């Protein structure tokens with residue numbers, strides 16, 4: 178990207194902003210697909226009152242966005258700030274964001290994820306015992322229980338008796354956050370108003386009490402440097418100047434990892450089963466591999482699920498300076514959007530893009546461009562839990578299909594908005610028998 182001199186917004190729907198917003202809220206996929214068909218690989222949507230969205234879905238343009246440096250854009254979210262705090266990876270920008278990211282990345286390194294496989298398997302076996310047999314139910318509530326168990330054990334380092342109060346309080350906070358009113362009310366009232374504080378304190382304060390206690394106890398743990406949970410590793414992490422994370426930073430990042438990693442992975446799992454049960458040959462192949470002890474096809478199933486049903490539809494960056502993107506001069510404060518949804522449906526990258534065909538990822542047959550498969554975003558904001566989530570999805574899916582048989586219920590499910598994710602409308606309904 179280079180600095181621009183005269184601006185030329187890419188074309189896009191000419192409807193007034195007041196009409197573009199509700200259309201986008203109701204049918205985001207339809208608006209994106211129609212706009213791409215009409216205006217091409219780069220177009221402008223006018224959804225927000227004071228900023229244009231310039232949407233791209235072509236690998237080179239997306240690569241340009243993902244190569245931007247910390248000084249080029251802002252991506253920190255304000256809407257989550259009242260809950261996640263000022264030190265969260267999701268709310269920070271610039272150098273402060275990079276410092277936190279450097280501290281958080283090592284515990285999430287791909288090789289380290291293998292140690293959590295048993296944790297995921299145990300959580301899945303426990304969930305299987307709670308699933309009803311021979312009658313329809315939504316998988317999502319069970320996959321959510323699994324991802325919460327896994328985060329409690331792998332990230333927070335707590336398990337067994339004594340976790341129930343923390344778990345209950347976290348569940349209440351997550352439930353509050355996923356309700357439509359919570360974050361809107363915070364924004365509309367102003368997060369510092371007395372009413373907004375009162376509204377969120379019922380959900381956030383009880384969690385804060387528990388997290389403060391947990392961090393204090395863990396700091397004093399005699400076996401701190403032998404523990405394998407991510408909180409313990411973060412307590413030992415040091416930045417270039419030898420500085421450690423403060424309690425407030427640790428609190429904000431623990432909540433961030435919970436909020437970013439819980440619903441997303443649970444939704445990805447519900448979609449995987451929704452697609453697998455509707456393409457029986459893929460389910461059979463996965464079950465055979467799970468029983469035989471392989472992993473290549475399972476890896477492909479996870480990739481194909483996140484391609485065809487990306488949990489997050491797009492990532493957004495707000496330009497700090499005037500910038501040229503794909504030949505268009507864009508002014509500072511433009512929001513550039515890399516559309517995961519549109520990228521993953523490009524027929525030249527994915528022949529028969531609407532078919533669920535894990536085989537396309539087998540044996541190096543995946544897409545040619547490194548920027549063609551982007552369910553975890555990219556660049557200096559790429560999801561730090563990507564390896565964690567893929568490992569978790571693989572182990573959960575293998576454990577489920579090795580232990581039980583699953584059949585679909587009703588017609589294929591549409592995607593609906595659920596907090597930041599796009600989830601199956603009936604929660605991934607199945608019938609299970611063992």
Ligand code: HEM
Pocket residue numbers: 252266267278433434435437438439441442445488489491492493552553554555556557558559560561562563565566
């Ligand atoms: C299938 C599951 C998941 C999906 C689809 C997903 C997707 C994403 C996406 C699209 C982003 C934004 C990337 C960008 O702006 O370029 C993101 C950021 C993030 N994710 Fe995930 N995620 C998943 C699971 C997880 C897990 C398990 C964790 C941690 C336990 C996690 C932690 C984070 C964090 C901390 C960020 C912020 C990174 C930053 O701003 O520097 N995610 N994720």
